Amino acid sequence: MSDDGNSRQVSDFGPPVMGEPYLLTPGPLTTAASVKREMLKDWGSWDRDFRAMTAEMRKHLVGLVADGSADFDCVPIQGSGTFVVEAMLGSFLPRDSKTLVLVNGAYGQRIVQTLQYLERSHVVIDKGDYLPPRGPEVTEALTADPSISHVVVVHCETSSGILNPIREISDAVHAAGRKLLIDSMSAFGALPLNASEMKYEAIVSSANKCIEGVPGFGFIIARTDVLAAAKGNSHSLSLDAHAQWVNMNKTGQWRFTPPTHAVAAFMEALRLHKAEGGVAGRGVRYQKNRDTLVAGMRDLGFETLLKDRWLSPIIVTFFNPAHPSFEFGRFYDLMKHKGFIIYPGKLTVVDSFRVGCIGRMDDAVMSQVVKAAGQSLAEMGVETAAPPESALIERAKLAA
Ligand SMILES: *Cc1c(COP(=O)(O)O)cnc(C)c1O
Secondary structure, three states, rough: OOOOOOOOOOOOOOOOOOOEEEEEEOOOOOOOOHHHHHOOOOOOOOOHHHHHHHHHOOHHHHHHOOOOOEEEEEEEEEOHHHHHHHHHHHHHOOOEEEEEEEEHHHHHHHHHHHHHHHHEEEEEEEEOOOOOOOEEEEEEEEOOOOOEEEEEEEOEEEEOOOEOOHHHHHHHHHHHEEEEEEEEOOOOEEEOOOOOOOOOOOEEEEEEOOOOOOOOOOEEEEEEHHHOOOOOOOOOOOOOHHHHHHHHHHHOOOOOOOHHHHHHHHHHHHHHHOOHHHHHHHHHHHHHHHHHHHHHHOOOOOOOOOOHEEEOEEEEEEEOOOOOOOOOOHHHHHHOOOEEEOOEEEOOOEEEEEEOOOOOOHHHHHHHHHHHHHHHHHHHHHHHOOHHHHHHHHHHOOOO
């Protein structure tokens, strides 16, 4: 497999470049050497070859949620994931709409903030850091306020790693006759979102999450009738999903300079995704990554923020150990020195850190992560990674 001259590539999931650490982060993440290599060529954005690539990419992405269905189409948008979330909200929420936003972390809060910028009417159910929004409370909110037209939810809330019960929420929204938009940024490609099993208007994700491409663009996958109806809604020229869609269908081109190298890399990432068994295959690898990580870290005394039921195979939050010699900055540096970049926590109440399970790595790599964590604790003089009692009390209280 390894023909890039990097001698340390022990397996398919070995460090792709000598001395480069693994990114245990929710994107940008560790990518395959072959994905990076695709970026060595320059592409003309107008050229037929690049247009064909864009068309193939859109078709492939639709196929991941709606096999062979003409009812859905894909609209790629330049920028990071947030740009694409904003494009979806601005394009599909009419100016007289009213939206229920389901919040349980930073990305849900960002959706609320976006709606404030867009001046779209909205109400919020905020579950804090620990708990998923549930079907019955969505039903209750929609019944109580018939003027709510749309619901927006985050699929995997990457701030805590909680996997929201997307199917249950979709059923509740559909039963109430409202429309659902999903931020599936960190879940798409590894967790099922099959349009034949679940109703939604649109989902968004980006190149540098579970498909394992590099950053530069995101994409909306939406019902064709929803795209057609979105004309004139958007507040923004560059983030107008309808205009991008119409132009792309007419000319095969992106309206403004496309991230050509990132798209080329993404095509190779899609090829690897398919070779691994698509969404199901990728999901299995990430689950193994998570299971190896969580079991190993628990052996060291670490505790997860979430109960097993809500642990996603995307990213896991651990409480900081209570031991007085533990200091996150030092732990981070020791882990980095061993080849692993971890991620600080994003919780409001307790100190925590996160470890991503996504990217080009397997459970053998995750075993090394656990080993490195154990060694790092020993170097700090931390005998056990058990969290403070207060964190566990807080968790029990909020998750009751
Ligand atoms: C990564 C991510 C985003 C987008 O973040 P960017 O930094 O703009 O790429 C949005 N929502 C979720 C759930 C994410 O994980």
